[in-house]
Amino acid sequence: MRRNLLHFGYKELHYEIREIVAVAEEVASFGRTIYYENIGDPVAKGEFLPAWMKDIIKDALSEDSVYGYAPSKGLKKTREYIASHSHNTTPDDIIFFNGLWEAINKIYGYLDGPSRVLGPSPAYPTHSSSEAVNSGSDHLTYTLDPYNHWNPNLEEIENKVRYNPNIVAILVINPDNPTGAVFDREVLEGIISIAKRYNLFVIFDEIYEKLVFDAKDHILLSEIIGDVPGISMKGVSKELPWPGARCGWIEVYNADKDENFRAYINSIYMSKMLEVCSTTLPQYVIPIIYEDARFAPYLAERIQNYKARAEKVGEVFWRIPGVVYNAPKAAYYVSIVLEPALFDLSRVWPVSNPDLERYIQDKLVNIWAFDKRFCYLLLAHTGICVVPLSGFNALCQGFRMTLLEDDLEKFDFIIHSLEKFIRLIHR
Numbered sequence: 001m002r003r004n005l006l007h008f009g010y011k012e013l014h015y016e017i018r019e020i021v022a023v024a025e026e027v028a029s030f031g032r033t034i035y036y037e038n039i040g041d042p043v044a045k046g047e048f049l050p051a052w053m054k055d056i057i058k059d060a061l062s063e064d065s066v067y068g069y070a071p072s073k074g075l076k077k078t079r080e081y082i083a084s085h086s087h088n089t090t091p092d093d094i095i096f097f098n099g100l101w102e103a104i105n106k107i108y109g110y111l112d113g114p115s116r117v118l119g120p121s122p123a124y125p126t127h128s129s130s131e132a133v134n135s136g137s138d139h140l141t142y143t144l145d146p147y148n149h150w151n152p153n154l155e156e157i158e159n160k161v162r163y164n165p166n167i168v169a170i171l172v173i174n175p176d177n178p179t180g181a182v183f184d185r186e187v188l189e190g191i192i193s194i195a196k197r198y199n200l201f202v203i204f205d206e207i208y209e210k211l212v213f214d215a216k217d218h219i220l221l222s223e224i225i226g227d228v229p230g231i232s233m234k235g236v237s238k239e240l241p242w243p244g245a246r247c248g249w250i251e252v253y254n255a256d257k258d259e260n261f262r263a264y265i266n267s268i269y270m271s272k273m274l275e276v277c278s279t280t281l282p283q284y285v286i287p288i289i290y291e292d293a294r295f296a297p298y299l300a301e302r303i304q305n306y307k308a309r310a311e312k313v314g315e316v317f318w319r320i321p322g323v324v325y326n327a328p329k330a331a332y333y334v335s336i337v338l339e340p341a342l343f344d345l346s347r348v349w350p351v352s353n354p355d356l357e358r359y360i361q362d363k364l365v366n367i368w369a370f371d372k373r374f375c376y377l378l379l380a381h382t383g384i385c386v387v388p389l390s391g392f393n394a395l396c397q398g399f400r401m402t403l404l405e406d407d408l409e410k411f412d413f414i415i416h417s418l419e420k421f422i423r424l425i426h427r
């Protein structure tokens with residue numbers, strides 16, 4: 001008899017952002033037009049790299065070196081460029097990965113078995129799921145409070161750390177996905193101070209660092225880390241935006257001050273070495289694109305668009321009873337919390353198409369989370385595809401939508417259809 005093939009943590013593998021697409025595709029097969037508001041891929045929503053950026057990439061394609069392997073940590077020139085624009089980092093402290101996904105996976109995957117990382121709830125599922133898979137049990141979380149601008153409670157973090165000696169690190173996503181929150185200096189310094197007192201390291205996912213609506217709001221880990229060991233995660237998926245490049249990197253701080261942390265980072269580097277390296281081309285163009293005079297105005301225009309759309313969402317949602325709306329301060333997501341006691345999902349039957357109604361009713365049979373039921377019903381009734389917050393490992397109920405739709409008429413239609421649906425299910 002062959003023994004079991006399954007990894008002990010496989011049940012923790014979830015990625016609702018894409019899982020809901022399978023349902024949306026089924027709903028579409030009944031003739032419903034789908035409005036995809038689920039995935040944070042600007043390219044999928046029609047936002048393309050500007051022509052000047054594509055020209056830089058085309059020019060790079062005529063360089064023979066981009067067809068070869070890069071060093072395992074990444075191209076030296078690019079690491080030098082990044083280090084020269086960061087506090088606290090040398091080129092040697094930077095490691096490139098094939099997308100931040102890979103870095104996330106390795107960072108959790110190379111921790112000693114029982115070691116745990118305390119992360120936010122809600123959280124980007126690649127973090128929560130990878131951490132949970134590697135430890136074989138639910139991700140350990142601290143709460144981002146929708147009734148307090150998505151701020152965490154430092155006392156809660158400290159208590160969790162104090163009473164669980166397996167926690168070796170605290171994860172912060174700043175700017176945050178799914179909430180769009182940007183955390184204040186005090187909150188971030190509070191987390192660093194807890195890490196210092198309990199001898200932990202910190203992981204800051206800063207992939208949205210260049211998409212902050214008001215740049216002065218954003219504090220980078222490198223500015224406040226002091227002598228605590230830490231890792232910052234960055235990448236090009238969101239800011240160029242070139243998610244298909246699968247290119248991200250980590251900046252490591254204070255590895256020289258903690259021998260065990262240094263050895264752990266070295267194990268991540270060694271695992272990268274086994275893979276040889278990350279894709280060369282995107283690394284090659286990073287300094288050229290970032291140094292181009294057109295990059296800053298290009299980013300400023302995108303930020304302006306996201307901000308204007310966020311304001312539109314706010315105008316509609318802040319006045320609906322039972323809805324908790326927090327204006328995002330960065331990136332292109334907004335998370336809307338619904339207070340389940342004030343809504344009754346049984347009020348929306350029937351869907352106009354009986355076959356679609358049967359399909360969606362069958363789907364709902366084993367789904368108990370209020371917000372997941374909400375999202376499936378919303379799909380069937382309006383074709384709008386958003387992600388339930390429970391898919392982000394959240395305790396609160398609600399949904400995340402993107403701010404990527406640049407057809408303003410369509411965007412208006414989407415938010416007003418959402419409003420109508422929410423008002424319809426109000427008790």
Ligand SMILES: Cc1ncc(COP(=O)(O)O)c(C=O)c1O
Binds near residue numbers: 040101237246
């Ligand atoms: C917070 C956060 N980190 C990491 C990633 C993954 O980035 P990459 O495309 O580099 O794998 C995402 C993608 O949505 C994200 O939102």
